[in-house]
Amino acid sequence: MKKIGITGQNGFVGKHLYNTLGLFPDEFERIDFQKEYFEDEAQLDAFVLKCDVVVHLAAMNRHESQEVIYEINVNLAKKLVNSLKRTGSKAHVLISSSTQEERDNLYGRSKREGRKAIVNWAKENGGKVTGLIIPNVFGAFGKPFYNSFIATFCYQLTHGNTPKIDNDGEVKLIYVQELVMKIISEIRSEQSTEELLVEATSAKKVSDVLALLNDFKIKYFDGGEIPVLKDQFEHNLFNTYRSYINHREHYPVKFTQHTDPRGAFVEVIRLGIGGQCSFSTTVPGITRGNHYHTRKIERFAVIKGKALIQLRKIDTDEALDFYLDGTEPAYVDMPIWYTHNIKNVGEEDLYTIFWIDEPFNPEDSDTYFLEV
Template identity: 75%
Template sequence: MKKIGITGQNGFVGSHLYNTLGLSPDQFERIHFERDFFENDEKLDKFVAQCDVIVHLAAMNRHTDPEVIYTNNMELVKKLTASLEKTKSKAHVLFSSSSQEEKDNLYGKSKKEGRQLLAEWAEKSGGKFTGMVIPNVFGPFGKPNYNSFIATFCHKLTHGETPFIDQDGEVKLIYIGELVKEIITQIEEGKNRDLYEVPHTSVNKVSEVLGKLENYKKLYFENGEIPALETAFDLNLFNTFRCYFDIKNHYPVKFTQHTDPRGAFVEVIRLGIGGQCSFSTTVPGITRGNHFHTRKIERFAVIKGKALIQLRKIDTDEVLDFFLDGTEPAYVDMPIWYTHNIKNIGEEELYTIFWINEPFNPEDADTYFLEV
């Protein structure tokens, strides 16, 4: 089992890597990191000494003064290098650099020089080093106006604002899940690579990305329809978009119910893609679920009885409660990385329709059990 520490553990890439490593507890032990470790030599040395692998992600991306970015990022690398030397570490250090390296800016300069410093440490100490030059990354929970133009577009479209394009052009992109998989592969291989350019997984014009997101807003955000998702990029972009909703206020979404003397008719879901649709009855007091997905799209629709649906993002303590009643049929969709359940809180059987975008495959279930 490898002991892995992540500087910048709570950042965009760091949190996704930390959570994904947690899905394989028999392979990886996560060594906890906190931001103030860089301000306390003793804490930093203790952290470094425990690690077989250190993924150095902590960095400043944006500031009004580029000199502050350069100074901050270089200082972090120097402190980490000093701690590695002091503890006589032989760890495998992976460094997150950027395609900005070759551009004439101080952020790119800090990344290039930081990578070179750590490569020199590895050569002198007998440790291992992988310098990863990473393309533009997007995915759920990125900060708008900071991590990615996609994060900014998603936030604006779901919060009543209008996104705009500063400069259109083609952008090389990688989804956060794909990047995390790449980092884990590099950890497992354990090779010295002073410069490794992580391959991008798609190339898209900014205007094309915005067009897709505007379509998701119209079809899904406003009308609950799952759009056609023809490529892996489409699925990843859609799952990213879904994570920017104000979930507390968006759900539950009430269905349009048509009634006549024969009874009632409700359209549960309109699809641009296929998937698996299931029906369940649940006796009073019983809870189903308590699991999360990292890629699947799922809808719980209550059509009879009273239910409590609960969601919790797996690295937070906040539980979101949604009360649904079959007299007013409604649904809640499950964002990825949110553990969820459904409980019958009524006195009669609960009738629920479940839809998920891919049939269950026990060899690749993408279902991780965790109490809400």
């Protein structure tokens, strides 16, 4: 079992990598890291000594002063190198750099110099190094106005603001989960590669991305419709967009009921894509679920009885409680990386309709059990 530590563990990519490594408990042991370790040599050394693999992601991406960015990023790499030397570590160190290395700016220089510092340590001390040259990364839970323009646009469109395009160029992109799986692949390979260009998985004009996000807002956020998702990029972008919704304020969404003397008619879901639809009855006091997905899109619609639907992002302690009543049919959609359940809190059977965007495949279920 490989022991893996991640500097920048609580950052955008770091948190995704940390959580994904947790899906392979028989293969990887995660060594926790805190940013304060960089200010305490003893704690940093204790961390390094525990690690077979160190993934160095800690860095500053944006600041008013480019000089500050440069100094911080170079110093972080130097502090890690000094710790590796002090401890006599032979760890495999993977360091994230950027395609901005090729540009003549201080951020790109800081990433290049940090990578070369790790490469020199590996050459001189018998360590292993993988220098990852990474394109623009997007994905769920990125920090708006910091990590990417996609994070900013998603936040604005889910919080009543109007995005503006400053430069409508073509941007090379990689989804954070694709990047994470590439990093894990390099960890498994145990190979040294001083300069490894991580290929972008898509290239999009900023205006084309914004057009898709606007479509998601109109169809999904405002209308509840799951839009047409033509390819993997659009699927990943849609899950990214959904992660910026304020779930506590948005859900549950009540259905429009059409009533006449015969009874009531409710449209549960309007689809631009396929998937699997099912229903369940749940006796009073019983809870279903307590699992999460990393890619699937899922809707729980309560049509009869009383239910408590709970959501909790897997790396937080806060649970969101939604009470639904079949007298006013409503739904809650399940965000990725949120463990969720549904409990019958009434005195009669609970009737629930479930829709998910892909049929269940036991060999690739994307279903991980965890109590809310």
